[in-house]
Amino acid sequence: MLNDKVKHELISIVGADNVQDSRASLLVYSYDATPQFQSMPDAVVAPRNTDEVAEVLKLCNEHHIPVVPRGSGTNLSAGTTPVEGGIVLLFKHMQDxxxxxxxxxxxxxxxxxxxxxxxxxxxxxxxxxxxxxxxxxxxxxxxxxxxxxxxxxxxxxxxxxxxxxxxxxxxxxxxxxxxxxxxxxxxxxxxxxxxxxxxxxxxxxxxxxxxxxxxMPETKKTILALYEDIEAAAEAVSSIIAHRIIPTTLEFLDRPTLKVVEEYAQIGLPTDIEAVLLIEQDGPQEVVDHDIEKIAALCRDNQAIRVDVAKSELEADALRTARRTALSALARLKPTTILEDATVPRSKIAEMVRAINDIAREYKVDICTFGHAGDGNLHPTCLTDVRNKEEIHRVEQAFEAIFHQAVELGGTITGEHGVGAMKSPYLHLKLGDEGIAAMKGIKQAFDPNNIMNPGKMFAKSERKRVVVHT
Amino acid sequence: MLNDKVKHELISIVGADNVQDSRASLLVYSYDATPQFQSMPDAVVAPRNTDEVAEVLKLCNEHHIPVVPRGSGTNLSAGTTPVEGGIVLLFKHMQDxxxxxxxxxxxxxxxxxxxxxxxxxxxxxxxxxxxxxxxxxxxxxxxxxxxxxxxxxxxxxxxxxxxxxxxxxxxxxxxxxxxxxxxxxxxxxxxxxxxxxxxxxxxxxxxxxxxxxxxMPETKKTILALYEDIEAAAEAVSSIIAHRIIPTTLEFLDRPTLKVVEEYAQIGLPTDIEAVLLIEQDGPQEVVDHDIEKIAALCRDNQAIRVDVAKSELEADALRTARRTALSALARLKPTTILEDATVPRSKIAEMVRAINDIAREYKVDICTFGHAGDGNLHPTCLTDVRNKEEIHRVEQAFEAIFHQAVELGGTITGEHGVGAMKSPYLHLKLGDEGIAAMKGIKQAFDPNNIMNPGKMFAKSERKRVVVHT
CATH class of the missing domain: 3.30.465.10 (Uridine Diphospho-n-acetylenolpyruvylglucosamine Reductase; domain 3)
Known part of the structure; x- marks a missing residue:
């Protein structure tokens, strides 16, 4: 809890309306979109401009109070959970x-x-x-x-x-x-x-x-390629890039993901096949036509059982929207959804998909995989229940094995979700102790009192994600 | 000079052939492509692999010996001049x-x-x-x-x-x-x-x-647009971008530059006009044809007196090569050539060209201007003689005024040449004391003994470029 002096100073900077510390408001900002992480802040502060941000930071620095800047809290790495308390900084007055x-x-x-x-x-x-x-x-x-x-x-x-x-x-x-x-x-x-x-x-x-x-690109086109074999789909991804075509989007969904997405979005996606690729190209009309034709041919060459070009922008948009809902759709199935973003060089996609499936079998856990195949950025997603401690332990082990595998293939532990509190215990896999030491030097130079979002990036211990903080 | 112990340790790491300290070899690496900077190193060392680099750095760190990594020394900011002596590190064994x-x-x-x-x-x-x-x-x-x-x-x-x-x-x-x-x-x-x-x-x-x-882009096309008025050329640059066309290359040469480039390259460039734009677009054939047509029309709309499309790749290549020789061509005219790279937002190109000409007149110095107009990255180039101390003083003042003007227009003191030893006295114009303090924190974290290329980036004093170190 903040002492009264600090609270009054905060109020004098941002105004009384912009400092909240009721139990209810603290609870709202005690978690973000990451499962299993929760920790209460001491206050929620909404500065109205840059100068107020500067005043708040100076005050917090003087009193060694943690500051957690927060947008909408949609991150999946517990990046905005106030794991060491302090102030959550909101930007509701700075959204122009x-x-x-x-x-x-x-x-x-x-x-x-x-x-x-x-x-x-x-x-x-x-x-x-x-x-x-x-x-x-x-x-x-x-x-x-x-x-x-x-x-x-x-x-x-x-x-x-x-x-x-x-x-x-x-x-x-x-x-x-x-x-x-x-x-x-x-x-x-x-x-x-x-x-x-x-x-x-x-x-x-x-x-x-x-x-x-x-x-703005002149036009765009979307195709859906259907596969009976996951690895054939992965091979198609490599083949497209190796043929010097860089599509705008090259998304992958496996069968379990397809099934739940279709149940959720109801747009007529096939649910009886092993994988689909959702591919989009944009640019000048001639280029798009030419690329889409070539991409469709390469998909067929790599054992696609069907390739459909979206007939209208409406249909294309439905496909894109369906893909974007994958996480929400999966989250409905089980009490706990853990979505990861292990990423590999794109030439290793097939190998990584195979490894994920092997690991899921080995640890007897339920993993669906979708993601940005063209980037090598996969989202293996585990459907589980945090109350089942024995299963959660296996989930932990499975993800640790996935991270190891990604790094072994020349990849990384996180392609786009960030390290946050959740993946900090794994960061050394990618950077080594020397890399982490270099990062710590930078952190120390900018923030010697460690007030900025403490408990993120740098692991304090081998604590895993499933410990709940209240 | 290195003491014998250090010299022998260096030899034991990289081999005797790869440590030079004869007067002749030190002299070769005492300067780079930047006029007016020279300073003798203590040794020239060529490690054969990464491990040897690590050994050399450890040794130098222990003994607080400056290390200056150097490629071909073509930089124009005295970035590889060993201003504090020490070791020049060569990579002749690491060029694969x-x-x-x-x-x-x-x-x-x-x-x-x-x-x-x-x-x-x-x-x-x-x-x-x-x-x-x-x-x-x-x-x-x-x-x-x-x-x-x-x-x-x-x-x-x-x-x-x-x-x-x-x-x-x-x-x-x-x-x-x-x-x-x-x-x-x-x-x-x-x-x-x-x-x-x-x-x-x-x-x-x-x-x-x-x-x-x-x-690899499918094809490319090159055009040359001729102007009687420098500002009209600059306006054409803004107009092309504002019409949502991003050419590969959008180069600008003023009359004095054109004259010397043509004398040097002899490819039939016009020398009786005020400015040319050399514009290139690459990509799929249809896109290139369409863009080049539109660019030509926009050049004419902005008072180009002639627009020529290069008839062959040979002709286009001659134009590109001529542009690349601008610095060499200018360097033949006077004993000293000082080329700068003040850069502004591209919408400010016309204003910046005007300001450079005003400043040249004010300080009575001879400045030609060419450069990457589409990037807002201009190369005002002063032809002078370092032995004429009075003129050199005016040149200094003119460039200082140019840097101030660039920053005032939302630009920067260096678009591509770097800060090095030469522009460190001006860095605060762009970054402010707070920005430089942040940079110093990073430097201190990585290199607490300040062995890595010391005397660069961070100004020790208000020393200007024209002081020769020997």
Whole structure:
């Protein structure tokens, strides 16, 4: 609990309406979208502008109070769970589009802006912001920046990081810095911009960001390829890329995922086959026509039993939406859904899918797999029940085996969900002790009192995800 | 000078042939392509592999000996001048292409590899590595990575940073770390990959890099647009981008530059007009035809007096080569050529060109301007004579005014040449004291003994470029 002096100072900075510490409001911000993590904050604070953020950080730094910046809390790595208490920082007063610059093709946003609102606003001007995390209807840009969010269009267009041109950041000592700018080229100093992107709120608070936009693609087409064999689908993915075609989207859903998605979305997806690939290409009409034709042929060459081109944008949109609902659909089946994002080089997709299935069998757990196959970014998703301690233990072991396997194949423990509190015990698998030591040096330099989102990124112990904090 | 003990330890690590300290060999590595900077190293060391780099760094760290990693020394910011003596690290034994991976579209290289050798090797497989710094015939990949090199194709394709997927880096303490990988998505920890890119050898030594490749564009076309008015040319640049066309290359040359380039290259460039734009588009045939037609129309709408489409790849290549020779051509005219790379948002190009001309008049100095107009990355180039102290003083003042102007327009002091020793006195203009303090924290964390390329990035004093160190 905050002492009265600190509470009053917070109120004097942001106003009484913007400091909450009732049991009910603390409870609301005690968890995020990650199963099994909960921990109460001491207060919820909503600054109204950058200067107030700076004042709050200075105060917290002085009193060594943890600060957890939070968007909509859609992250899946317990990145915004206040595991060490302190203040949850909300951005409900900072959700504007500051500027759309049509000459420089940039948009400048505040952290509280909903991703889809950004996308819709720029598309209305004929411009395109490609990163499209599945949670984009509710996720905020601040969250996307701190997590370096991916999305379905990442294969062709990259991730959030690839669109950040400049940031305004408040450091733990209250300093406000500006990195980058509306500049296609800028080598003045270290790349602080990209250091903050994906740093999960552990180095400072992003209060404004200038993002790159690209011209809106002229058109797009969507196809669905059906497979009787999961590995054939995976081989098709490798084959498409190896034939020098980079589709916008190249998604994979296995049979169990298909079944629940169809039950949930009811759009006529086949449920009696082993896997589908949902593939989209955008660009100029001729290119799209040509690529889609070639992709369809490559799918057939790799044993697709059927390839359907969506007949209309309406049908295509239904397919995309169905894919985006995969997590929600799966979450209905069992009390606990644990979705992971082990990622491998795309040439290793078939091998990784095979390994996941072997591991699920070995530990006798129920794993569905879907995800961004073209990126090598799979989402093995375990349907389980946290109350069944014996099963949960096996789930833990299975995921640990999956992470090991991903790293062994040249992959990583997390492609887009982040490390947070949940995956910090596994980070050394990817970075080694030397890599983690280098990261700790950076953390120490920016945040010597460890107030910024403590308990994230760096593991304190071998604690696994299933410990519940209350 | 190194003491005998250290020298013998170096020899025991890399072999006697790979440690040089004769006066002649030290002299060769006492300067780079930057005018007016020279400083003698104590030894020149060429490790044969990553482990030897680690041993050398450990030794130097123990004895607080400066280490300056150096490729071909083509940088223009005194980034590889050993301003505090110590060891110049050469990569002549580490210049291999380790692997071209056609399934994942990556190439893995050692730091000593020449950029053009990489480009040619991947193009032979139908793959494309877009970054093309003007010095690519001689520059090394290690240099490109440390400087985050740009190039002519940066407008459409981005810079070196945008193609780095993973690095092997030796830290000053001798730790070897691996960042990233052949992964389209990876959010396991801070973005160390991009922190090292552009860090100018001040944080560690890059010993291997995995770079992203893209499919080779089907075709390309080049046009030359002639202008009687510099600002009309700049307006055409803004107009093309604002019409949602992103050409591969959008280069600008003013009249004085054109004149010397034509004298040097003799390919029939017009020399009686005020400016030309050299514009290239690549991609599928239909797209290129369509874009080039639209670009030509926009150039005419913006007062181009003539627009010529190159009739053959031979002719196009002659134009590109001529552009790349601009610096060499200018360097023949006067004893001293100082080329800068102040960069602005592309919408500010016209304003910046006007400001440069005003500043040149005000300080009575001779400035030609060419550069990557589409990126807002201009190269105002001053032809002068370092022996004329009075003129050089005015040149200094003019460039300082240019940097101020660039930052005032939302730009930066360096778009692609780096900070090095030369621009460190100006870095605070872009980053402010708070930004520099953040950078210093990172430097201190990685390199507490300040052995890595000391005297770069961080200004010790207000020393300007024209002081010669011998």
């Amino acid at each position: 589009i500051v500027e759309i610059d049509e000459e420089n093709l940039t948009v400048t946003v505040q952290p509280g802006l909903i991703t889809l609102d950004l996308i819709n606003a720029v598309e209305a001007r004929g411009l395109f912001y490609p990163p499209d995390p599945s949670s984009m209807k509710i996720s905020t840009m601040g969250g996307n920046l701190n997590e370096n969010s991916g999305g379905l269009r990442g294969l062709k267009y990259g991730v959030t990081r690839d669109y950040v041109m400049g940031l305004e950041v408040v450091l733990p000592n209250g300093d406000i810095i500006h990195t980058g700018g509306k500049l296609a080229k800028d080598v003045a100093g270290y790349d602080l911009t990209r250091l903050f992107v994906g740093s999960e709120g552990t180095l400072g608070v992003i209060t404004e960001a200038t993002m790159k936009l690209v011209p | 292409i380790v692997e071209i991976d056609e399934e994942n579209l990556t190439v893995t290289v050692q730091p000593g590899l020449i950029t053009l050798d990489l480009i040619n090797a991947v193009e032979a497989r139908g793959l494309f590595y877009p970054p093309d710094p003007s010095s690519m015939k001689i520059s090394t990949m290690g240099g490109n990575l440390n400087e985050n090199s740009g190039g002519l194709r940066g407008l459409k394709y981005g810079v070196t940073r945008d193609y780095v997927m993973g690095l092997e880096v030796v830290l000053p303490n001798g730790d070897i770390i691996h960042t990233g990988g052949k992964l389209a998505k990876d959010v396991a920890g801070y973005d160390l990959t991009r922190l090292f890119v552009g860090s100018e050898g001040t944080l560690g030594v890059i010993t291997e890099a995995t770079m992203k490749l893209v499919p």
